[in-house]
Amino acid sequence: MTRISDVLRVKGLGVSTIDPDALVRELLLVLAAHNIGAAVVVSGTDVVGIVTERDVVRGLHRVGPALLEQPSSSIMSTEVVTCLPEDDVVPVLRTMTERRFRHMPVLDDGTSGRMAGIVSIGDLVKARIGELEDEQAHLQSYLAAGP
Ligand code: AMP
Secondary structure: OOEHHHHHHHHOOEOOEEOOOOEHHHHHHHHHHHOOOEEEEEEOOEEEEEEEHHHHHHHHHHHOHHHHHOEHHHOOEOOOOOEOOOOEHHHHHHHHHHHOOOEEEEEOOOOOOOEEEEEEHHHHHHHHHHHHHHHHHHHHHHHHHOO
């Protein structure tokens, strides 16, 4: 079983955050500079939303180029779904697939509200493929050993 903490160990801890008042053009700078698709929107120590490249695309379609001068809060999603380091990769992957989003912030623990990192659907698919390959190799060597 691969846990979210195993994925974070490989990809690294930390999350790119942005202030709700930061303009969309500033958000683009953060996404481009870090080569990422999502930023967590934080006000003080509170997580107030998540904003991804998909929100920018939808916003541009709706508002046009004037979107770049609007605050990131105008396009963020406010009901942020999170996971925990001890969660198994498979149910988290299932939630992302069912709810149709590709990013999930990882809380440090259940109570503090601090974030340990963020995982993307790509990180989880990669981890799951590695896990299935290991299982297959194990089964093949077991069968090759014979009775
Ligand atoms: P994504 O596929 O991650 O680019 O996101 C698709 C939509 O889901 C966007 O509107 C995001 O703001 C939203 N979204 C992404 N991740 C989450 C999350 N963990 N919790 C809630 N909404 C999210």
